[in-house]
Amino acid sequence: MDMAHERDSSSSEEEVMAGDLRRGPWTVEEDILLVNYIAAHGEGRWNSLARSAGLKRTGKSCRLRWLNYLRPDLRRGSITPQEQLLILELHSRWGNRWSKIAQHLPGRTDNEIKNYWRTRVQKHAKQLKCDVNSQQFKDVMRYLWMPRLVERIQAAEAAQPAADTPLSWQHDVLYESPELPVDACWPAEYDGAADGQLPNTSSPVPEQSGTTTMSSSPSTDSGTGAQPIWPAAVDGAEWFTTACDASSAAAMCDTNQLILQEQQQAPCQLGEAWTSEPLPVPAGFAELGVADFEIGSFDVDSIWSMDDLWYTQPQFV
DNA sequence: AATTGCCACAACCGCCACCGA
């Protein structure tokens, strides 16, 4: 959306004046002022920047406008399936830590991700009549939406193979994550994974020692602390290995591995192809008709209620 | 054609942490 740029700067009647400060939508002139000033003087010291640039805005407003809209490295356009998948995964790990999640989606802002979550994901949770943070909804994401997203990604990549696929940058942002020191968390089996080669899937991921910053990341979404979203029977990295690509799977394995170790669980086992050994998807999941969080793809009338799902497959919860 | 309701997104608000004086 480009409301501010489409806005007639003279239509200021809805803009609120608070003292000498302007509020409401930004005008083209204000944007130009801000961009030019930052180009000449750089970011930071937002309050003084606002005054020096001649903007009748608060420093906060300038900062937000720059970070969320004017920054040149912003990635415009709708959230891709790859990004959706990453958001789901990272949110399952960190909860509503939007800025933290945004750090792993180049060009996306925390505001954008937050809006995506609220407008798409929470909407579907509401349609399913369950809490977005409930285990039920997380299972729907895990067993239904995320595999479907992966299928879409795979199909798109098969149709248009590229040297630097979206999943490659997804790997990059996870692999290069400052919280995931390479030496500490990137198993030797994954050497070359970034080039699209499959890891040595016959070897389990080496045991990791110590804790990481992951352990201190509070999870605000479930109240259960950091929980790997993957089922215990089949680890998430497996799931991701064959369903996505090797590099992303390895990165996912790394992060999940760290969490799993904290919980004294078995290390993730790479190798069994999720696509050849599918997860025991509960009966009814496949018929839900829920592809992803794209607008319009969700026909609430065609799906079962969450109660139906779990009452018919209670052993799967 | 007009109205209504929903959706997505930009922007704001309140709180908090950090930092320097």
Place this chain on the structure above:
DNA sequence: TTCGGTGGCGGTTGTGGCAAT
């Protein structure tokens, strides 16, 4: 140690666009 300024973050609200009626 205290305090004010600043910036970051998550939650919430306001608004334009658009589809449905």
